[in-house]
Amino acid sequence: MDLIGYQVPTKRRANRPARRGATFHRRVEDKQICPFDLLAAVAGNLLQEKENPSSSSDRSSEKDQNAFVNEECQNANKPFKVELSDEETCDRRFQHEFVKEECQDANKSVKAELSDKGSSDRNCCLKELPHPEIDGNSNIASIVTISGCLERLVAETLVDEKNHNELEKPTCNVDFGSSGCPKISGFKLDDDVSNVKDGLNKFEKVPCGTRSEKCCLEDPLDEKPPAPITSSGIAKLSGCDDSMPRSSLSKGCDNVPVVSSRDDDENFSGCAHPDAKTKPFRQMIRIGDQRIRKTLASKYCKGAQEKKHDTLSSSVLDGNLKPVYSGMKNCYKLIRSESNIPFKKRKLFNCSSVSNSDGFIRSGGTCYSHANVKNRGVSSFPRMHKVAGPGMSSLEARQHSALRSKDSHVKFRIKSFRVPELFIEIPETATIGSLKRSVMEAVTAALGGGLRVGVILQGKKVRDDSKTLLQTGISHDNQRDALGFTLEPNYSQSLPPVCAADSLHIRSADKPQPLIRHPSSPAVIHQRIQGCSCMLPEHQATSLGNLVAGGHDSIPSPISTSVEKSLADSRALVTVPEMGMEARTLLRTNRKSKRSEIAQRRIRRPFSVDEVEALVQAVEKLGTGRWRDVKLHAFDHAKHRTYVDLKDKWKTLVHTARISPQQRRGEPVPQQLLDRVLTTHAYWSQQQTKATAAQATNLPSPLIKGT
DNA sequence: CTTAGGG
DNA sequence: CCCTAAG
Numbered sequence: 001m002d003l004i005g006y007q008v009p010t011k012r013r014a015n016r017p018a019r020r021g022a023t024f025h026r027r028v029e030d031k032q033i034c035p036f037d038l039l040a041a042v043a044g045n046l047l048q049e050k051e052n053p054s055s056s057s058d059r060s061s062e063k064d065q066n067a068f069v070n071e072e073c074q075n076a077n078k079p080f081k082v083e084l085s086d087e088e089t090c091d092r093r094f095q096h097e098f099v100k101e102e103c104q105d106a107n108k109s110v111k112a113e114l115s116d117k118g119s120s121d122r123n124c125c126l127k128e129l130p131h132p133e134i135d136g137n138s139n140i141a142s143i144v145t146i147s148g149c150l151e152r153l154v155a156e157t158l159v160d161e162k163n164h165n166e167l168e169k170p171t172c173n174v175d176f177g178s179s180g181c182p183k184i185s186g187f188k189l190d191d192d193v194s195n196v197k198d199g200l201n202k203f204e205k206v207p208c209g210t211r212s213e214k215c216c217l218e219d220p221l222d223e224k225p226p227a228p229i230t231s232s233g234i235a236k237l238s239g240c241d242d243s244m245p246r247s248s249l250s251k252g253c254d255n256v257p258v259v260s261s262r263d264d265d266e267n268f269s270g271c272a273h274p275d276a277k278t279k280p281f282r283q284m285i286r287i288g289d290q291r292i293r294k295t296l297a298s299k300y301c302k303g304a305q306e307k308k309h310d311t312l313s314s315s316v317l318d319g320n321l322k323p324v325y326s327g328m329k330n331c332y333k334l335i336r337s338e339s340n341i342p343f344k345k346r347k348l349f350n351c352s353s354v355s356n357s358d359g360f361i362r363s364g365g366t367c368y369s370h371a372n373v374k375n376r377g378v379s380s381f382p383r384m385h386k387v388a389g390p391g392m393s394s395l396e397a398r399q400h401s402a403l404r405s406k407d408s409h410v411k412f413r414i415k416s417f418r419v420p421e422l423f424i425e426i427p428e429t430a431t432i433g434s435l436k437r438s439v440m441e442a443v444t445a446a447l448g449g450g451l452r453v454g455v456i457l458q459g460k461k462v463r464d465d466s467k468t469l470l471q472t473g474i475s476h477d478n479q480r481d482a483l484g485f486t487l488e489p490n491y492s493q494s495l496p497p498v499c500a501a502d503s504l505h506i507r508s509a510d511k512p513q514p515l516i517r518h519p520s521s522p523a524v525i526h527q528r529i530q531g532c533s534c535m536l537p538e539h540q541a542t543s544l545g546n547l548v549a550g551g552h553d554s555i556p557s558p559i560s561t562s563v564e565k566s567l568a569d570s571r572a573l574v575t576v577p578e579m580g581m582e583a584r585t586l587l588r589t590n591r592k593s594k595r596s597e598i599a600q601r602r603i604r605r606p607f608s609v610d611e612v613e614a615l616v617q618a619v620e621k622l623g624t625g626r627w628r629d630v631k632l633h634a635f636d637h638a639k640h641r642t643y644v645d646l647k648d649k650w651k652t653l654v655h656t657a658r659i660s661p662q663q664r665r666g667e668p669v670p671q672q673l674l675d676r677v678l679t680t681h682a683y684w685s686q687q688q689t690k691a692t693a694a695q696a697t698n699l700p701s702p703l704i705k706g707t
Numbered sequence: 708c709t710t711a712g713g714g
Numbered sequence: 715c716c717c718t719a720a721g
Contacts, residue, residue: 601715628709643709648715651712 410469414485456484605640607649612669615646615653616676624650624684653677 424438455462462472474483607615618634627643627650635641656664657674 604715625710627711644711645715647710647712 408470410474412483412485453485602640606666609667609669609673611635611638611641612649612653612673615649616673616680619650619684620676620680623687624681625688650677650681654681657681 424435424442426435426438430438457472457474464472614634615630618630622629622633627647630646631641631643635646653669653674654677656669657678661668661671
């Protein structure tokens with residue numbers, strides 16, 4: 001479940017369903033909307049829709065219009081308006097809560113300390129954003145999201161061990177951000193570690209997926225200090241919205257179905273209490289994504305289904321997990337977490353998604369690690385790597401954690417890089433084997449395509465490779481908070497591995513639901529299966545079971561595992577991005593860096609000789625101006641080959657045929673074929689000319705004829 | 708949505 | 715491959 005990374009919206013074209021999506025994205029980008037906001041908005045919409053199903057369609061368009069407009073809530077009139085005054089706010093709050101829980105035993109006064117900050121922050125509102133895709137698309141076949149797309153690496157800087165505070169700081173600092181609240185120090189968990197551990201222990205047992213949430217808190221880079229969850233805060237929250245669909249977002253501490261509606265206030269507040277919090281919080285954390293998904297799902301599913309979800313989630317989560325916590329925060333948080341990708345979380349995602357066979361187990365481990373991290377995270381980083389455990393997939397690149405020394409050296413620890421998200425679209429009728437192969441291809445392509453590392457500082461990409469760290473400003477502590485690494489795919493991939501069979505569309509039963517997972521990519525939408533909601537439980541359970549139980553045996557290939565997971569995931573809740581997929585990785589340290597997102601281009605798939613042959617044959621028959629027909633005749637099954645692609649290929653073939661063999665690159669095309677290309681091209685060109693001439697001649701006037 | 712072309 | 719203008 002956690003596998004899902006964020007999804008980055010991709011631009012799509014022709015076959016690609018998603019031009020609109022692209023537009024959407026652009027808008028987002030243009031507006032500089034932050035992914036989180038977007039996510040929040042989406043969540044909000046979903047929720048809203050849930051509440052007002054009838055209006056959803058109408059609204060969608062409306063949303064479209066308004067959508068990203070606001071960095072603030074412009075839609076005051078909207079029934080469901082949630083605003084996020086501050087992205088960070090949410091996080092803070094979230095963290096804050098977290099902290100509280102953790103610290104409560106210890107009697108830490110985090111709350112108090114943080115409180116001042118908090119007042120303003122508390123309002124976490126989701127803006128209403130449009131999620132165009134949601135409305136529109138629905139029929140997407142089964143797309144599997146293999147992995148989270150972005151992997152972010154976070155560089156952690158460690159402080160000297162000497163200074164305990166320092167150690168803690170990294171985490172805290174990050175969280176708090178440059179804003180630098182001294183208060184953060186209050187955060188120290190060291191003392192409390194033991195207590196925390198207890199909590200963590202539970203945590204550890206939990207399935208990995210859920211855990212990721214925790215990471216958020218830890219994520220040094222992204223997170224800000226939690227806002228105090230003081231009563232006022234709570235009040236605010238509730239205040240946020242009457243309209244706010246908290247219910248959907250949050251579930252009470254109890255098992256109330258997410259769907260349930262607005263009774264959250266109580267729950268919410270309840271959560272606030274330390275007692276309740278602890279559990280709730282954790283649960284919530286774990287549930288994280290699931291929760292969200294559930295929520296979304298819930299919209300579509302009514303009543304009974306909801307229960308299932310809950311059940312599911314609980315079962316999945318170990319039973320202990322209850323959907324707790326109140327919603328907005330959670331949702332938001334979740335959203336954010338993904339977007340922010342606390343590295344820890346990412347890690348989880350990575351493991352699950354990308355990792356191999358033991359993926360799950362592994363991820364479990366990861367989670368574990370998270371837990372550990374948490375404990376230590378606060379206290380000491382060193383352990384982090386432990387978490388990774390032996391089998392991290394190749395995908396993960398671990399690095400050293402860094403301690404900043406006083407000397408001029410800057411050390412970084414990169415927990416892991418994630419493999420860009422992979423999307424696979426495959427017919428439902430495809431075999432598991434083909435699915436595995438597809439995944440393999442996708443992964444291979446992704447890895448083989450080349451990745452590059454990007455450095456992000458203070459939310460900005462550092463493009464000048466010649467600058468020194470010092471010049472860049474990385475040498476300072478404060479800097480580290482803002483330092484991030486990204487793995488940037490050189491290409492985007494959309495795998496049509498199973499292209500042979502076109503993807504089938506989702507059955508009637510399924511309804512796609514769009515979710516936005518990835519904040520950074522504004523328009524990521526996932527599709528969910530309506531029926532799915534019901535199914536979710538099963539799927540999840542199944543998936544988990546499989547993972548847990550079967551993990552290894554079924555592990556033929558790492559990829560397969562991940563795929564399966566993802567599959568399960570997708571089924572469960574997940575949404576699948578509509579279109580293409582993008583793979584990209586992004587890391588950003590500061591919250592604002594989210595924007596950095598890149599639309600990726602489709603993966604390059606050189607034409608095989610067979611394809612060229614088919615193309616030539618089709619063109620010989622149909623001519624050069626009928627690419628759509630050519631596509632239909634010869635590449636109807638190859639989803640990844642659009643008529644534009646065919647046209648382009650023909651263009652290049654003609655060019656290739658005209659140049660000397662020495663100048664040709666790539667897989668050599670039989671000269672014979674090239675000859676046919678030239679012949680065909682010449683023939684059709686002539687035909688075209690003739691036709692034109694004839695037209696001119698016949699229709700207009702003799703004048704042209706003369707010419 | 709298709710074509711046609713330039714990038 | 716992508717992006718766009720045009721039809």
